[in-house]
Amino acid sequence: MQGQTKKELEKRQKKLKKEIALVNNLLFKEIKKEKNVLEDLKDINQKISIRQNLINTINAEAKILSKQIAINEQKVIKLKKELAVLKADYASMIFKSYKSRSQQSKIMFLLSSDNFYQAYKRLEYMKQYTSFRKKQGEEIVTQTKTVAAIIDSLTLQKQVKDTLILSEKEQQQKIELDKTSKEKLISIIKKNEKKYKRDLKKKIKEEKRVSEKIDKIIKEAIARANKKVKNKPKTPKKNEFILSPEAKALATKFESNKGKLPWPLEEGLITRRFGRQAHPTFPGITLNSTGLHFTTKKDSDAKTIFNGKVLNILVTSEGRKNVLIQHGNYITSYNNLEKLYVKKGDVVSTGQSIGKIFTDKVSGKTKLIFVLYKNTTKLNPSSWILRR
Known part of the structure; x- marks a missing residue:
């Protein structure tokens, strides 16, 4: 089951749940006129086996979710650090821009050029600086949205994992009830073991x-x-x-x-x-x-x-x-x-x-x-x- 993807495990889980429903419907729904403990024991064993397969599938799916949660938690930590650096750089840049604006205007910065070529280069620099500021602001917005999306995904993954854990506990409780019924049937069989063996051998012979x-x-x-x-x-x-x-x-x-x-x-x-x-x-x-x-x-x-x-x-x-x-x-x-x-x-x-x-x-x-x-x-x- 280790090589299966989460989607495959979800599909397998649905299949096993359907199989359990079929077992209950086809093997345990009918009221039996006469007890056949060997047949009943076989049916309970089959139900326990399917439930155990379902538990294994749920656990495998929960493990995949745990890995995904751990990966996403690391992503959030990394992205938050990157976002903090981006915000610090952006704040520094805005502060420097504000200081430079207070000292001299853009027009004075251009007019103080020694020649036309220098003025042109300064104008290009100003355009690039403005564009860079805008780009960095957009990057902060994008990074913030990415962090929020991953946090939302983490919340959902944790809810799914909690549901899987509850489902696994529920199936485990049902297995325990089935095992109790199984033990009762085994004790009945042991009391009349010779008779059941004789009947079974007769059936095999037929x-x-x-x-x-x-x-x-x-x-x-x-x-x-x-x-x-x-x-x-x-x-x-x-x-x-x-x-x-x-x-x-x-x-x-x-x-x-x-x-x-x-x-x-x-x-x-x-x-x-x-x-x-x-x-x-x-x-x-x-x-x-x-x-x-x-x-x-x-x-x-x-x-x-x-x-x-x-x-x-x-x-x-x-x-x-x-x-x-x-x-x-x-x-x-x-x-x-x-x-x-x-x-x-x-x-x-x-x-x-x-x-x-x-x-x-x-x-x-x-x-x-x-x-x-x-x-x-x-x-x-x-x-x-x-x-x-």
Whole structure:
């Protein structure tokens, strides 16, 4: 954060405040029918983490302001010294001018010249002296205004810094309240640790089973598609699509939009990242996230992130749907839908609603699991979608 400018830090602070509002709205607004302490603990940890990032950002911004205040204070000291010298010189010059005027007039000074050339030189000197006096007077006015402007800026900077300090204290107090709630949840978990571990392992096992099923479907889809290709390469790569010129162009366009692709929903919050990660509560248990987990508002739709074709639709034993969309040799997976607006074989466009995201009646949460593949290789979606 040290290399960031004040403007960048202000932008980051706004983003984090918006994220905290989303966390409160999406994770803590719904009244839960049944307590899920592991889920609640994860949510509180996420809120604490965002608040801590906000505090770090506020502190970084306050440090920049402190440096600017110190620089401006030094400028004021330097300018005041220069102004004092200017005023002293100007006062001396005015005094000398007054004394010389009392001794002899300008006309007498000119008439007392020995010759015309000397008179001309004296006239030029008088003009230059008058001009210099005027210029020095103007410089004093300018310097005075500059000092006043910097003092005004200093006052404003100090007010902003005071506001930042108050904001940091407020966030710190909220973190302390969240930590108290966290401690209560941890004590509940410790009482029934074996049960929670057992439930968690069951959930991890189910996630792995679903992931393996999708992998198998994609491999079968690749095999079927490649079987229909007439002019196959001599040594086709295993589990990779043999692309037609149109499919290759689509895949190239998909790749060129890396980092610029839209989110698979209108508004939401990433509540689980991609990849292997240690469980925040139970040491020794590792979560292997195949994609991104989003939490969003009730009645939200999943939206396709790019033009493509519906490759397949999976339905779980609980009735949840998973839509697979093909974009050349890239596949996007939209899991945990309760209602579909598309069917297998449909051509879809970027931003099109493909289904309504399921809302859990017990937790009150609306979650979408989004996975990105290149052939059968899972990619980190965070590197491909827009940063918010």
